[in-house]
Amino acid sequence: MxxxxxxxxxxxxxxxxxxxxxxxxxxxxxxxxxxxxxxxxxxxxxxxxxxxxxxxxxxxxxxxxxxxxxxxxxxxxxxxxxxxxxxxxxxxxxxxxxxxxxxxxxxxxxxxxxxxxxxxxxxxxxxxxxxxxxxxxxxxxxxxxxxxxxxxxxxxxxxxxxxxxxxxxxxxxxxxxxxxxxxxxxxxxxxxxxxxxxxxxxxxxxxxxxxxxxxxxxxxxxxxxxxxxxxxxxxxxxxxxxxxxxxxxxxxxxxxxxxLSFDSDSNRRPLxxxxxxxxPLKATQPxxxxxxxxSDGYLDELILEDRRRARRRRITWAIGLALAIIVVVAAALFGYQWTQTRYFVGESDGNVAIFQGVQQNLGPIPLSTVVEETAIGLSDLPAFTRSSVEATINADDLADAQAIVDRLADARTP
CATH class of the missing domain: 3.60.40.10 (PPM-type phosphatase domain)
Known part of the structure; x- marks a missing residue:
């Protein structure tokens, strides 16, 4: 220096x-x-x-x-x-x-x-x-x-x-x-x-x-x-x-x-x-x-190789994206199937009803459907019971939901 x-x-x-x-x-x-x-x-x-x-x-x-x-x-x-x-x-x-x-x-x-x-x-x-x-x-x-x-x-x-x-x-x-x-x-x-x-x-x-x-x-x-x-x-x-x-x-x-030093080693292969x-590439030993x-056509080879690299990169990204979509779809299907094993009691058109699914929606997609609509009107129920139905009552299965409906029927005001 x-x-x-x-x-x-x-x-x-x-x-x-x-x-x-x-x-x-x-x-x-x-x-x-x-x-x-x-x-x-x-x-x-x-x-x-x-x-x-x-x-x-x-x-x-x-x-x-x-x-x-x-x-x-x-x-x-x-x-x-x-x-x-x-x-x-x-x-x-x-x-x-x-x-x-x-x-x-x-x-x-x-x-x-x-x-x-x-x-x-x-x-x-x-x-x-x-x-x-x-x-x-x-x-x-x-x-x-x-x-x-x-x-x-x-x-x-x-x-x-x-x-x-x-x-x-x-x-x-x-x-x-x-x-x-x-x-x-x-x-x-x-x-x-x-x-x-x-x-x-x-x-x-x-x-x-x-x-x-x-x-x-x-x-x-x-x-x-x-x-x-x-x-x-x-x-x-x-x-x-x-x-x-x-x-x-x-x-x-x-x-x-x-x-200046000139190496006249005759065994050195001329390049x-x-x-x-x-x-030498950065990642390799010099x-x-x-x-x-x-080869005079080496540049053409490099360009073709670069195109192959770009094509492989696009294929890799496409495969990765496809796998990600498959995973997301599979998770969505599994999640939806799980929701359909759940039941709850709620209100439908002013009456007590049994729903299959969960109370939440996935955007505009509802995750529950009415399985059975009863003749029990919400207006026939006491105020506390009516508010419980409006807030929905979870059930372990369909039989448990029907048992909840039977208890609500007994709770109707005369």
């Missing part, structure tokens, strides 16, 4: 990984995070190469648009370097990296983004994700096929659609110029933070910890407290009235902070990096070689 005034950079290998495949840079004008992938002998090299090349544009620019162009060009140059490195070191085939960063030019930020590392802005105590993940599940969310809540637990939530690597000579990179203002706090992080610490928790930490270095360390600790199986990297940049967020001298953390890449689909 390194800090300087209004900025900080922290990277941790996590609790399970053997090496750190994240890299980050905090400089005078440039702040950037990269999350590498491609196995033990690839991800660290990919992120380090990208950060070292992109760091070359850490200088002042006349305008934010010039900075945006330079930063975009630096990412394309880094992409070319990755391809050349793979050509020279075939054991690194399949490596790639995400990149998210910005150059600060006065009150503007020239921003670049590819992959699923993220840039957040805390403004007026509210944390907002500025970048959009280039992931399979984010496409499903954008198309309305799943909700953000479903995306958070989707088994393919780590499949990437765009990265820097050795496949696409001109990858699609998101670039934009965005204004910043005093009081803003900018967070750049790898998915080792965003996948394990909720936005609400990050917001709480950023609001409660005033200094950049302490807040960055606290965020990393929050991820470690959640188990942090993946590498976690944080760059934090505060914007104050002085307009100075620079880290002096510039600092590099993660794999880019160490000399092909298609347009789709897969980080596999050093990663899982990288080799």
């Amino acid at each position: 390194a800090t300087s005034g209004n900025s900080a950079a922290v990277s941790h290998v996590g609790k399970i990984r053997a090496n750190n495949q994240d890299s980050a840079y905090a400089g005078e004008h440039l702040f950037v995070v990269a999350d590498g992938m491609g196995g033990h002998a690839g991800g660290d090299v990919a992120s380090a190469i990208a950060i070292k090349r992109i760091a070359e544009v850490d200088r002042a620019f006349d305008s934010a648009n010039d900075a945006e162009f330079a930063l975009h060009s630096a990412l394309l140059a880094a992409n070319t370097l990755l391809a050349e490195t793979v050509f020279e070191h075939s054991e690194l085939t399949g490596m790639g990296t995400t990149v998210s960063g910005f150059l600060r030019v006065g009150d503007k930020l020239a921003m670049v983004h590819i992959g699923d590392s993220r840039i957040y802005r805390l403004r007026d105590s509210v944390l907002e994700q500025i970048t959009a993940d280039h992931t399979f599940v984010q496409r499903l969310v954008d198309s309305g096929r799943i909700t953000p809540e479903e995306a958070a637990v989707h088994p393919r939530r780590s499949v990437l659609m765009r990265v820097l690597g050795d496949v696409d000579a001109a990858p699609e990179i998101d670039t934009t110029v965005i204004e910043t203002q005093p009081g803003d706090r900018w967070l750049l992080c790898s998915d080792g933070l965003s996948s394990y610490v909720s936005d609400e928790k990050m917001q709480a930490v950023l609001n409660s910890v005033p200094t950049a270095d302490e807040a960055a360390r606290r965020l990393v600790k929050e991820s470690l407290d959640q188990g942090a199986p993946d590498n976690v990297t944080v760059v934090l940049v505060d914007v104050d009235a002085s307009g100075d967020s620079s880290h002096t001298p510039p600092i590099t953390v993660g794999s880019a902070a160490t000399p 092909r990096l298609p347009t789709l890449l897969l980080h 596999d050093p070689s990663h899982f990288e689909p080799e």
